[in-house]
Amino acid sequence: MNSDKIVDCKGLFCPMPVVGLNKAIKEIEMGQILEVLATDPASVPDFRAWTMRTGNELLESKEEKGVYKFFIRKTK
């Protein structure tokens, strides 16, 4: 999946990946896709909850060799 911006939160732990995600999503346009890389396993449920609560769209969430990759469409 292609993204318009990538933010690297690897090595950071709760709540910093969410703080990083929130900062980065403010820097993209409505409808654009943000890609977030993280290693904190809590980011899987946290990003799901965060996108649901904020009205943004979690398009994809996957794990590759201990790195979680999220694609989030800015819809709010």
Place this chain on the structure above:
Amino acid sequence: MEEKKKKRMAIIASKGTLDMAYPPLVLASTAITMDVEVGIFFTLYGMDIVNKRKYGSLKVAPIANPAMPSPVPFPNILGVLPGMTAMGTMMMKGMIKKINWPTIPEFLKTCIDGGVRMIACSPTMEMTGVKKEDLVKGVEVAGAAEFLDFALEADISLFV
């Protein structure tokens, strides 16, 4: 989401140790990203978290804290020995650094910049000789009624 009233979280921070300073700030910094209005009322020892002269040097004591991890088996009573609090604090700071967590002053700045209401308890200030100018910029001074007025409309209320 349009005309809906914002969700709100009210926290009382009453502890001034390095470990217990984190939970209110972790929750507050997360809540503001979820468009939740947050107010933290700093009272008793919790006031140190917003005291410029103290917030950079909060400590944690091993004495009476049997849960504190130790590199070697360690009878808790030895926590009374001189230097044990400094050692415990150093260890905890090392643990915090390992997970790349911000320091308390950094976390506090994130919260204030994000619009968290910071309220310092007036009787605590009087009792401990803390002046308004000792507090981090942006902290207001108020009492229980003001906090309750904020908390009565809150969806989450926590005492830390």
